Amino acid sequence: MRNRIEEIKAKGFNLIRGSKLEETPVDSGYQGMPAALQFNKIKVGAKTLDDAILNLGTLRKINPQLADKDVVMRAIDNYDLNQMREISDFFYKTSGIYARIIRYLAFMYRYDWYVTPYMVDEKVKSEKVLKGFNDCLYLLDGFNVKKILGEIALKVLKDGCYYGYKVELDGGGFTLQELPVNYCRSRYNFGGKPAVEFNMKFFDEKFTSTEQRMRILKMFPKEFEKAYSLYKQGKLVPDFVGDDRGWYLLNPEMTVKFNANGEDYPAFISVVPLILDLDEAQELDRKKTMQRLLKVVIQKMPLDKNGDLIFDVDEAQQLHNNAVQMLGRAIGVDVLTTFADVDVESMSDNNAASAQTDDLKRVERQLYNEAGVSQNQFNATGNLALTNSILNDAATMYNLLLQFEIFLNELISAQNKQPKKFYYRVQLLGTTIYNYQEMAKLYKEQTQLGYSKMLPQIALGQSQSSILATAHFENEVLNLVKLFLPPIMSSTMNGDTLQQLAGGGTSSDGVGRKEKSDAEKSDKTLMNRESMN
Secondary structure (H helix, E strand, O other): OOOHHHHHHHHOEOOOOOOOOOEOOEOHHHOOOEHHHOOOOOEEOOEEHHHHHHOOOHHHHHOOOOOOHHHHHHHHHOOOHHHHHHHHHHHHHHOHHHHHHHHHHHOOEOOOEEEEEEEOOOOOOHHHHHHHHHHHHHHHHHHOHHHHHHHHHHHHHHHOEEEEEEEEOOOOOEEEEEOOHHHEEOOOEEOOEEOOEEEOHHHHHHOOOHHHHHHHHHOOOHHHHHHHHHHHOOOOOOOOOOOOOOEEEOOOOOEEEEEEOOEOOOOOHHHHHHHHHHHHHHHHHHHHHHHHHOEEEEEEOOEOOOOOEOOOHHHHHHHHHHHHHHOOOOOOEEEEEEOOOOOOOOOOOOOHHHHHHHHHHHHHHHHHHHHOOOHHHOOOOOOOOHHHHHHHHHHHHHHHHHHHHHHHHHHOHHHOOOOOOEEEEEEEOOOEOOOHHHHHHHHHHHHOOOOOOOHHHHHOOOOHHHHHHHHHHHHHHOOHHHHOOOOOOHHHOOHHHHHHHHOOOOOOOOOOOOOOOOOOOOHHHHHHHHHHO
């Protein structure tokens, strides 16, 4: 009997594919052996084993230029601010962990503020101080302090710093116009604040159309038009060897710069490599999970007692195709038709699933540890040391809070025309989204000792102007002070009220109950009075 295995090899049938049998092209380099029986490469599905292991990471596939650990570490080592900001912006958009850490710190403080008039000269009229006080409140209310400071803090953490230009509004007040951070720099200070330089080539590189460029230029303050004209005339030459042309020093009184702890690079750029590790670990976990779902249906062709095939090649082909057609709609199932004994061994131990889950948790822990933020903030599993972690995070942002306070005092500096007689100061409270209720209670307790009556309400989110306006409207206009009376208690009544309720009027000194006549006094009272005399 002709050996049917030799017949199979001669015809080049592929019996191990999960589809209908076809004749496989013969590779002459392997002496007529079918390609399915060549062993020059280990196959994992349609990919080599190296591809299955190394080609991991969803973020890398989206943007291989930025989502690469070597690129990130090289940008950090070279202090390439532009590339670090580009990487940070990419991960802020694509990584939920990275974005949430930044938003958590940026909006931790509530940026509650209040204005205090300092009256140095007692002869200053109260009406004059009150007018300046109202002007300060009007200016800061119009500036939308809480909203703008939160947005600036977000830009500082994401980009490393924030550059802005103060713009006066037609109706009075100020706003901030953000400047593109990659075209700004600050090399020295002026009057204790950073001096900002802007590169005018921004308008040529970002806007190719002359009409559009001029329209955008008019949206900037007048100083930019003058500087751009000097740039086009070639008068903005480099300051030092290797410097770019086009840098112009803006008016220091109109510019602002904020950064976190004196550094201009993104605050959490060092976390990015660990985010990439976590992304790769998660994709590897998904692939392993999918692999555990795969099943292979093995149908072995029987042999007779002499070791020869019972079915011929055509019959084996039909049996294979029948199995493929029957399981064609099944998910994760392949069909293997073979004449050899097949055994599949797993390379993982019984604890592989639990160990794999622990590996993911370990990568996550390393990520949050590198960020310096407690993981319990986002995925609460316990409260140990959580309070101290929040305090440390607030301390990290405190330096930026002080920068904001200096900036707000610059905004109201126009009201300090006579600082030797009186002046105004703005202060930002240390209220966060975690402690504002506790702070309000502390301020309330201080009120009972004679301290500010406004601070409890400010800590709860109200502005000074709204507190004053509400109190005046309710008490003077609606006269609610006479309509809504507190419960009658000894702590809410004075001596006259007690006398009136007792029906005795008031005493001679206005305190206590009215003294009875001698006829109404008891004998013991009279004896005590005589002994006192």
